[in-house]
Amino acid sequence: MIRVRSVLLALAFAMTAYLAATGLWWRGPVDYPILAVATLVLYLATTWLCIFWWPKTDAASGGSERGAGKLPGLAQGLALAAAAIVPTAIAIAVGEESRLQSYGTWYLGGIGALMTVVMARRRPWAAWIGIGMLAAGSMTWMGPANALAQGLVGSVVWVLAAQLLVLSMDRAARDTDRLAQLQRAASGWQASQLVRQRERRVQVQRALQVAGPVLTRTVASGGALTEDERLEARLAEGRLRDELRGPRLLDDDVRAELERARRRGATVTVLDEGGLDGLEEHDLADIRAQLAETLRSAGSDRLYIRTSPHETVAVTVVGRSMPTDGRSAGPSDEDAVDLWREIPLPGRASVDAR
The missing domain is CATH 1.10.357 (Tetracycline Repressor; domain 2)
Incomplete structure (x- = not known):
């Protein structure tokens, strides 16, 4: 040419x-x-x-x-x-x-x-x-x-x-x-939006799978639910919150342990506040396995599970329970911390459970 x-x-x-x-x-x-x-x-x-x-x-x-x-x-x-x-x-x-x-x-x-x-x-x-x-x-x-x-x-x-x-x-x-440069930026923005749209669709589908049956029964009964149905509604709400707030922390074992904790009456909070970006899937699987093992042995009344932006810690699990003397009528700031576990990022030193 x-x-x-x-x-x-x-x-x-x-x-x-x-x-x-x-x-x-x-x-x-x-x-x-x-x-x-x-x-x-x-x-x-x-x-x-x-x-x-x-x-x-x-x-x-x-x-x-x-x-x-x-x-x-x-x-x-x-x-x-x-x-x-x-x-x-x-x-x-x-x-x-x-x-x-x-x-x-x-x-x-x-x-x-x-x-x-x-x-x-x-x-x-x-x-x-x-x-x-x-x-x-x-x-x-x-x-x-x-x-x-x-x-x-x-x-x-x-x-x-x-x-x-x-x-x-x-x-x-x-x-x-x-x-x-503008075209590259626009392409990157469009790709990120497509990813977010797919994530939202997946979350909506999971929400329908989790809450759909409970909502159907609630509408069909006019809100008159039995104790078992109310328990299932609370469990469905918890599962839905987990899927929305911390999807990267969840797999089948973690979901099962979270439901087990809620069925025994524990209050569970799951929050993904960053810190897991860029991790490979096998690293996330290792973190989830450690989280499931921690929840399996937990007996706290309240469980807080949060990801950590710390450079060495991936997830922090804190458990609090009412004092053993029974003086507290309900959860309070005076609850005793009976569980503290920091799950390290892959390749970093771990902090022992307490």
Whole structure:
């Protein structure tokens, strides 16, 4: 496939070759032909070096990235040297009588084309310095009016147009980068929303499975439930709260132990407050197994199960019970802590149950 850069390089090569050929079409006397030819060779070598010398990183990437394709410093120096030397050398070589002939004024377009290449290769200061040298040299040898009439204005316009084009391309590249970032952010947001929607659907399905039968019986009986049905309603409420507040802590064994604790009259609170993000499924399975074992041996009246943001602790299980002397008529802040277990994150030291 023909790339855009290849086409532009071919056009630049053809344009500079045509301008140099104009300098060889002598239709009148030339005082120093060898100097004229040597100057043309210097111009062509410098111009084609600026056109075709691309660093390896730019050549590999096709020069498509913003800021790529910057003209190397050596080529930039040679271009400025050509801008300073060529006008004077050609004016001396063709002689005073031929300085306004086409083969004596070709360098106005030639140096202008070279500075356009320099500008396109992202050396704006060098390009404008070269245009200043061209203007000074041409006006010195042929006069300001003749220099402007013979092509100096066109060279300035070329370089200015190249600068505006480069600025527009850079702006477009920045806008493209910004759009790509916004698209990635939008895609990530959309993916997270889809995941949340799936999680909500799963939770709703679980809620219907847990609470659906109890609600059906409640509606059918008009709210007149037996003691067993009331117990089942409380258990269903607890299961539903567990599914909503701490789904990552639950598996079949943990659910069974939570229900067993509630059936014996314990109040159980399960909260997932963070700290399990990024864990693999086998790590979560290990944490759940330890949680089920802890609940299996628990006899507390109130159980609090919470995930922990601590760097070494995954889950904290706290059990509290009424004092054994029976002075407290119900749960209070004076309840004794009879269970404390910190389940460590995988690979961290554990804290023994108490």
